[in-house]
Amino acid sequence: MASSCAACKGSGDRKKKKQQKKPKCELIGYESLPEWLKDNEFIHGYYRCEWPMRETILSIFSIHNETLNVWSHLVGFLLFLCLTVLTAMVIPSDGISGTFEDASSARSYWGDLMSMANMTEALKHEAAAACLLLPPATTDLSENEEKIPTSCPPNTSSSPSHHHVALIQEDAGRAPRAADAASTDPITRWPLFAYLCGAMVCLLTSSACHLVLCHSERTAYVTLRLDYAGIAALIVTSFYPVVYYSFLCHPGLQRLYMGFITAFGASAVTASLVPAFQAPELRPLRAALFSLMGVSGFVPVAHKLVLYGGRQEAVVTAGFEALMGALYGLGAAVYALRVPERWFPGRFDLVGHSHQLFHLFVIAGAYAHYLGGVEYLRWRDADKCW
Numbered sequence: 001m002a003s004s005c006a007a008c009k010g011s012g013d014r015k016k017k018k019q020q021k022k023p024k025c026e027l028i029g030y031e032s033l034p035e036w037l038k039d040n041e042f043i044h045g046y047y048r049c050e051w052p053m054r055e056t057i058l059s060i061f062s063i064h065n066e067t068l069n070v071w072s073h074l075v076g077f078l079l080f081l082c083l084t085v086l087t088a089m090v091i092p093s094d095g096i097s098g099t100f101e102d103a104s105s106a107r108s109y110w111g112d113l114m115s116m117a118n119m120t121e122a123l124k125h126e127a128a129a130a131c132l133l134l135p136p137a138t139t140d141l142s143e144n145e146e147k148i149p150t151s152c153p154p155n156t157s158s159s160p161s162h163h164h165v166a167l168i169q170e171d172a173g174r175a176p177r178a179a180d181a182a183s184t185d186p187i188t189r190w191p192l193f194a195y196l197c198g199a200m201v202c203l204l205t206s207s208a209c210h211l212v213l214c215h216s217e218r219t220a221y222v223t224l225r226l227d228y229a230g231i232a233a234l235i236v237t238s239f240y241p242v243v244y245y246s247f248l249c250h251p252g253l254q255r256l257y258m259g260f261i262t263a264f265g266a267s268a269v270t271a272s273l274v275p276a277f278q279a280p281e282l283r284p285l286r287a288a289l290f291s292l293m294g295v296s297g298f299v300p301v302a303h304k305l306v307l308y309g310g311r312q313e314a315v316v317t318a319g320f321e322a323l324m325g326a327l328y329g330l331g332a333a334v335y336a337l338r339v340p341e342r343w344f345p346g347r348f349d350l351v352g353h354s355h356q357l358f359h360l361f362v363i364a365g366a367y368a369h370y371l372g373g374v375e376y377l378r379w380r381d382a383d384k385c386w
């Protein structure tokens with residue numbers, strides 16, 4: 001197909017190529033773009049168009065209107081890679097990991113992670129837990145517990161039931177259940193790692209899409225579908241820790257919600273395979289479909305609050321989920337409305353246009369969801385089913 005935009009000079013002729021080592025590629029304006037590259041008329045300049053693949057890939061190091069779109073999600077990918085390594089190393093896995101041989105060491109690693117999040121709060125809760133849960137002198141301590149000198153009044157109750165311990169601990173906030181050694185075996189981590197993988201897939205495919213989409217219409221066709229699949233992967237895997245840990249004691253609901261969102265995500269990816277789905281005028285529909293998929297997360301979160309609304313852990317995790325929803329919602333709105341470039345066309349071509357803001361909202365929302373996931377582990381490591 002003949003190029004309809006200014007291609008790189010010296011990229012097609014082999015003899016000339018030898019004389020001129022690097023083809024010179026130029027950035028062009030919106031009006032010079034072929035129809036398949038026209039997406040946002042409020043971004044006027046700095047477009048790459050049908051550059052050779054080598055030059056397209058190397059343009060990651062040059063300035064054009066996609067540079068910050070590529071780098072924002074690439075940095076986001078690296079952030080989530082670090083979070084994955086951190087989660088694997090700092091949080092004990094499955095209670096049988098070779099790294100964390102017993103529940104005692106697991107608890108100390110928990111302390112490390114939580115102190116990073118909020119050391120003051122953790123210390124406050126540790127102190128409250130120590131005061132409220134210190135067993136009477138006549139009660140046998142578990143082999144993993146240490147006697148700690150304390151000025152707290154002695155606990156004069158007879159050996160408390162598990163339920164009684166849970167109630168006392170609830171009063172003590174989100175403190176680790178130090179006295180309940182039997183419940184300190186960590187719960188499985190796969191739903192949180194599935195989410196981290198989904199986030200990394202989304203961020204990496206998005207970054208790659210922004211980098212190479214301009215190479216050819218065919219490349220755009222393939223990478224845009226990869227991009228939609230990545231977004232669907234992020235949304236679907238975002239449900240997994242929420243549903244798995246919220247309904248840990250309700251396997252029927254676990255299967256129902258996980259099956260629903262997985263089927264929804266697969267349907268969205270299938271729908272996005274339809275070429276007409278890419279048309280610029282369908283931008284609000286694209287935003288709406290993926291937003292609807294995300295908004296459906298409201299159902300299991302509300303259901304969790306109905307089941308566990310009295311527990312601080314349920315409220316805290318729902319708070320992170322609400323924050324994530326707000327950030328994604330803002331991002332989707334900015335994406336669909338194309339602000340601020342709509343108000344000042346051509347002024348935000350390189351920095352500050354809606355897609356860059358959308359990327360930042362996505363990273364912030366995904367990070368809020370990760371923090372919620374860590375709260376789930378904390379909750380379910382201490383309390384499995386009760």
Ligand SMILES: [Zn+2]
Nearest residue numbers: 069206355359
């Ligand atoms: Zn993007």
